[in-house]
Amino acid sequence: MLTFERQDMILSLLKQQKVAKLSELTEATGASESTIRRDLSELERQNKLKRIHGGASLPSRKSEEPGMTEKKASFTAEKQLIGRHAASHVEDGDSIFVDAGTSTEAMISHIQAKNVIIVTNGLNIIEASLRFGFRTYVLGGYVKSGTHALIGKSAVEAMRQYRFDKAFIGTNGVDASFGYSTPDPEEAYIKQIAVQEAQEAYVLADSSKLNRTSFSRFAGLQDAALITEAGSDSEEYLQQLSELTSIEAVKI
Amino acid sequence: MLTFERQDMILSLLKQQKVAKLSELTEATGASESTIRRDLSELERQNKLKRIHGGASLPSRKSEEPGMTEKKASFTAEKQLIGRHAASHVEDGDSIFVDAGTSTEAMISHIQAKNVIIVTNGLNIIEASLRFGFRTYVLGGYVKSGTHALIGKSAVEAMRQYRFDKAFIGTNGVDASFGYSTPDPEEAYIKQIAVQEAQEAYVLADSSKLNRTSFSRFAGLQDAALITEAGSDSEEYLQQLSELTSIEAVKI
DNA sequence: CTTTTTTGAAAGAAAATGATTGTTTTTGAT
DNA sequence: ATCAAAAACAATCATTTTCTTTCAAAAAAG
Numbered sequence: 001m002l003t004f005e006r007q008d009m010i011l012s013l014l015k016q017q018k019v020a021k022l023s024e025l026t027e028a029t030g031a032s033e034s035t036i037r038r039d040l041s042e043l044e045r046q047n048k049l050k051r052i053h054g055g056a057s058l059p060s061r062k063s064e065e066p067g068m069t070e071k072k073a074s075f076t077a078e079k080q081l082i083g084r085h086a087a088s089h090v091e092d093g094d095s096i097f098v099d100a101g102t103s104t105e106a107m108i109s110h111i112q113a114k115n116v117i118i119v120t121n122g123l124n125i126i127e128a129s130l131r132f133g134f135r136t137y138v139l140g141g142y143v144k145s146g147t148h149a150l151i152g153k154s155a156v157e158a159m160r161q162y163r164f165d166k167a168f169i170g171t172n173g174v175d176a177s178f179g180y181s182t183p184d185p186e187e188a189y190i191k192q193i194a195v196q197e198a199q200e201a202y203v204l205a206d207s208s209k210l211n212r213t214s215f216s217r218f219a220g221l222q223d224a225a226l227i228t229e230a231g232s233d234s235e236e237y238l239q240q241l242s243e244l245t246s247i248e249a250v251k252i
Numbered sequence: 253m254l255t256f257e258r259q260d261m262i263l264s265l266l267k268q269q270k271v272a273k274l275s276e277l278t279e280a281t282g283a284s285e286s287t288i289r290r291d292l293s294e295l296e297r298q299n300k301l302k303r304i305h306g307g308a309s310l311p312s313r314k315s316e317e318p319g320m321t322e323k324k325a326s327f328t329a330e331k332q333l334i335g336r337h338a339a340s341h342v343e344d345g346d347s348i349f350v351d352a353g354t355s356t357e358a359m360i361s362h363i364q365a366k367n368v369i370i371v372t373n374g375l376n377i378i379e380a381s382l383r384f385g386f387r388t389y390v391l392g393g394y395v396k397s398g399t400h401a402l403i404g405k406s407a408v409e410a411m412r413q414y415r416f417d418k419a420f421i422g423t424n425g426v427d428a429s430f431g432y433s434t435p436d437p438e439e440a441y442i443k444q445i446a447v448q449e450a451q452e453a454y455v456l457a458d459s460s461k462l463n464r465t466s467f468s469r470f471a472g473l474q475d476a477a478l479i480t481e482a483g484s485d486s487e488e489y490l491q492q493l494s495e496l497t498s499i500e501a502v503k504i
Numbered sequence: 505c506t507t508t509t510t511t512g513a514a515a516g517a518a519a520a521t522g523a524t525t526g527t528t529t530t531t532g533a534t
Numbered sequence: 535a536t537c538a539a540a541a542a543c544a545a546t547c548a549t550t551t552t553c554t555t556t557c558a559a560a561a562a563a564g
Contacts, residue, residue: 037543054530
């Protein structure tokens with residue numbers, strides 16, 4: 001990976017999380033500690049970030065506006081791992097749908113493929129996608145406060161205009177019988193269309209989402225592959241799910 | 253393959269993906285490493301790109317950015333004044349179109365009216381609009397890098413779905429005979445529709461935009477009211493314009 | 505056919521990386 | 535508060551990768 005790319009990745013991660021541990025950065029970039037330390041030194045020299053013991057934080061800018069990427073406290077190493085795995089499915093020239101959410105946002109920086117077209121309904125995804133230079137298309141519609149996802153009639157209609165090689169979807173619940181679900185029916189509808197329309201559909205779920213149900217079901221387990229983490233406590237549950245759908249469990 | 257063809261290929265590849273590894277370039281062009289290196293050196297000399305260890309990236313706009321920010325800073329007070337005046341036109345229950353851009357962004361925070369619905373094609377506007385709690389709708393479409401405006405077929409179609417009481421438009425040029433204009437035809441098209449569809453249309457222009465023309469005309473002076481600043485040096489020009497359209501000049 | 509330009513390959517120089525060293529900072533138990 | 539263990543750090547070195555320089559062959563131009 002090029003120095004430039006890696007440093008960009010560090011900055012983007014920081015913009016999302018405000019602070020990042022060294023281990024998170026090595027994890028996310030695949031580089032060694034030494035390399036990350038050197039990057040941090042260089043970036044600090046450029047005032048792009050501030051080094052702190054154990055990692056780095058954003059520089060204390062006085063007039064920095066609270067961007068649309070706030071409230072991202074739970075951006076864990078787990079999401080990064082899941083994101084990186086999801087990104088490995090993206091191939092040169094793919095057009096992909098990337099759902100709103102933090103899990104899906106984490107995958108953007110890991111996409112290595114070239115000439116990728118990204119379509120999204122998430123404002124946070126737009127920002128990440130642009131930063132990494134992807135051709136970016138946005139669904140129209142109503143901006144739902146909270147998740148900052150685009151929903152409604154316009155969004156649905158916009159979905160029909162595009163053809164997706166792959167769709168990457170976030171979820172709030174994964175359940176053996178109920179399938180994938182999320183609280184808001186309007187958001188669920190967008191996800192449902194994405195799963196239906198895409199050639200391949202992947203649902204990203206950190207371990208907190210397993211064995212849970214939410215109000216609105218948007219797909220059955222068999223409709224989309226599940227990308228999640230292979231934690232020791234969830235081993236048994238994943239085993240059970242694997243009889244119902246394709247599971248891609250990322251090991252820490 | 254001819255030298256300029258190969259260099260064109262390098263530049264177009266870079267334009268797509270921001271950074272390119274040497275191996276990608278040799279693969280794409282079929283030329284040897286040495287040849288690509290020579291091309292990169294030459295293109296860097298022309299400021300067409302920036303060489304980085306392992307490949308090349310688009311030239312860092314650091315050189316032009318100081319100018320941009322400097323310019324932006326110097327017009328901030330003026331933009332705020334113009335924005336505040338524009339915001340005074342917004343009434344309770346209005347549905348308004350707010351164009352992408354910094355001038356229009358400045359008006360959001362000054363809107364006092366209640367139950368206002370904001371429709372926009374600018375990513376920066378979304379952020380501001382959400383922050384101040386307005387019901388926010390977004391046009392879909394392609395995200396143009398640079399202005400971060402949504403353009404293209406989807407954006408145009410989305411415009412047709414809404415009815416606007418008022419439209420607030422940014423511009424790059426105000427000219428007595430050519431009217432209002434902006435560099436990008438696609439952006440101009442959106443502005444044009446906004447002016448046509450809205451019950452009332454306002455164009456916001458700081459004083460640097462007066463007596464200038466840009467490539468794409470989107471409206472005649474008589475089609476939209478002009479909100480600008482009444483500077484001492486522009487007094488005469490504004491007097492001249494006031495015979496052609498409605499001028500609302502804000503005094504500092 | 506000769507001269508100039510472009511190209512690709514090779515060798516040494518420079519840069520980046522990862523591992524290892526010893527030092528500094530933090531942590532937490534007394 | 536003090537000390538020892540643990541964690542994080544900077545400095546250094548060997549290895550790998552990339553870069554520049556150089557040169558000769560191939561292609562293009564005169």
